[in-house]
Amino acid sequence: MILVERSTHVAAPxxxxxxxxxxxxxxxxxxxxxxxxxxxxxxxxxxxxxxQAGRGSAHEAEVIAYQEPxxxxxxxRAKGAGARAEARTEIYVQLTGDEEKGGTVVxxxxxxxxxxxxxxxxxxLGLRRVGADLEDSLARLTDLAAVG
Numbered sequence: 001m002i003l004v005e006r007s008t009h010v011a012a013p014x015x016x017x018x019x020x021x022x023x024x025x026x027x028x029x030x031x032x033x034x035x036x037x038x039x040x041x042x043x044x045x046x047x048x049x050x051x052q053a054g055r056g057s058a059h060e061a062e063v064i065a066y067q068e069p070x071x072x073x074x075x076x077r078a079k080g081a082g083a084r085a086e087a088r089t090e091i092y093v094q095l096t097g098d099e100e101k102g103g104t105v106v107x108x109x110x111x112x113x114x115x116x117x118x119x120x121x122x123x124x125l126g127l128r129r130v131g132a133d134l135e136d137s138l139a140r141l142t143d144l145a146a147v148g
Contacts, residue, residue, distance in 0.1 A: 006134040007107040012145040018069035032133040
């Protein structure tokens with residue numbers, strides 16, 4: 001398992017940030033590396049969505065954590081040629097009201113279970129990029145939530 005997390009303060013109330021992060025259609029606007037996303041079925045816990053990455057791969061995802069307005073998490077499994085069912089990624093977005101500063105503390109967490117030791121080694125080499133992508137995502141989310 002490989003875990004990367006980043007957090008930031010957003011000058012918007014939890015509800016405003018939640019409105020952005022809980023909508024699958026908003027993922028391309030704030031989550032780095034996502035080109036398109038759509039809901040396949042359901043809502044809230046158990047919702048199924050299709051997430052298309054910028055590099056052309058598609059992942060079917062299922063919402064595995066949903067506590068409005070503070071937590072959403074989904075599990076992605078690769079689809080298509082060469083996809084390995086045992087490889088998966090979980091992404092969590094935690095929102096906490098910040099009483100001291102006002103606004104919201106947003107914590108992004110990515111957990112990856114690679115499909116074997118070679119993939120694990122490659123993922124570890126790319127941890128800096130994953131962290132940078134999370135930081136970019138937080139900056140984009142900050143801008144979106146502030147606009148409302």
